[in-house]
Amino acid sequence: MVVVGILLVWYILTAGGSTPERWIRYMLTAFLVTFTSNFLFNLFSSIDIGTLSYYLCWFFKTLFHIGLIVGTFTWCGYADTEAGHQNYARRDKRNPHYIPFIIPIVFIIINFKTHWAFSIDSELNYVRGWMYQLEMIYLIIASSCLSLSLIYANRKEQDPHKMLHILVTASFPIAMLVGWTLSFIGEGVPVICVAITIETLCLALGNSNIRISVDKLTMVNNRNNLIGFINYKIKNNNGNLYLLMLDIDRFKSINDNYGHLIGDQALVLATQILKTACKPYNKRPYIARYGGDEFIIVLEAQYSEIEELCNNINKLMALESQKTDYKLSVSIGVAKYEEGMTYSDFINKADSELYKVKNKRVLN
Structure with a gap:
């Protein structure tokens, strides 16, 4: 309970307003209610204050079950967002994804009459x-479905840190299953609460590591994470490792003529185009903002696929430029990794190729 409370306060103070971060705050809040209710039940079940103890025990155990259901729902929302679906994030009162979690809450609320889920005996035993x-x-079944969806949606992920976070997130149903199975031993130790606490702690810390490695404006990888990833791929590649350095053409004029706010929007739009262009590949290309208006894409592919990617990026840029007041285009420098290169050699080679492309455009 204390651990989840500290995590929640930390997230409120440090986290941003992105959808995944909101889901984690909701999840931590729900599980804090769950664990606090369980603690208060144990407290009042050991204190004899007459009939009031009985009703308080009923209330706190009911709140425990509702918190557990809502906590699982918010985890599903987080997993759904990480899978790229956003089904649970829709602000729609008729969102069908809410229904599977509303039904069990209704049954828990009417449990005071039915005693189907639990009961409190005269000695205040649960x-x-x-x-x-x-x-x-x-x-467990509901969360397992989202867990499998999350793993499948990220099967192309190349970043080892993100893949580890995905696997930790997807292990939530296992934590629930282990906690539920061990709970048959007895209620002396709240094993479900312990299992969920460990899971949420790992998930929250993993998400914090991801946040540190992401550029706040464009929501792609930042420069620090890029260097680590390139070093990882240098040691683990199939011999066809490429680095693309992209620079937005005339970006300074966009800032000067339309303002820095529009300039930021242009950077976000360029990022979305890069993501769209990279989607078809079996191994997800790694996209990072290198600095200012420069981006880097790292991927393993044949050279023909690299040419196709560059063409697709230019085509998508041209299409989007028709919808904006400014022209959006990029220059691209391509470098292939050669044995013995360091990460800086690799980047410098792509930067040199980019410089040649820009000079050629100026001369033409």
């Missing part, structure tokens, strides 16, 4: 019902 087992199976 007694599980058949619907509790069904509730846990239901939550």
Whole structure:
């Protein structure tokens, strides 16, 4: 409970307003309510204050179950966002993805009459019902579906740090399953709470590491993460490793003529174009903002595929330029990795090729 509370405060103070960060804040809040309710149940079940103890125990255990359901729902929202779907993020009261989680909450609320999920006996002992087992199976299956979707959507990911975070995130149903299985031993240790605490701690810390490695404006990898990734690929590649350095043409004139806000929008638009152009590849190309209006793409491919990627980027830039007041285009320098190169050699070679392309355009 204390760990999740500290994580929540830390996230409120440090995290931004992106959709994944909001989902993590919601998840931490829901599980903090869950764990606090479980703690308060144990507290009041050991204190004899007459009938009030009985009703408080009912209330806190009901809140525990609702928090567990809402916490699982918010994890599904986070996993769905990380998978690139955004289904749970839709601000629509009729969003069908809410229904599977509203139904079990309704059953928990009416449990005071039915006693299907749990009951509290005269000695304030917590007694599980058949619907509790069904509730846990239901939550594990629902989260497992999102877990598999998350792994499948990121199967092309090349960044080892991001892939590790994806696997940690996808392990949530396993934590739930382990906690539920061990809970049959007894209620002396809140194993479900412990399992979820460990999972949320790993997930929150992993997400923080990802945030540190991402450029805040364009939401692609930043320069520091880029260097680590290039060093990783130098040691792990198939012999066809390429680095593309891209520079937005006449970007200073966009800033001067339309303002820095429009200039920032141009950078974001360029990033979206790069992401779109890179989508078809079996191994996801790594995109990073190198600095200012310069971007780098690292990928393993045949040279014909590199030419095709460059052409697609230029075509998409031209199409988007028809929708803006400014012309958006890029110059691209291409370098192939050669044995013995350091990361700086690799970048400098692409930068040299970019310089040649720009000079050729000026002469023409």
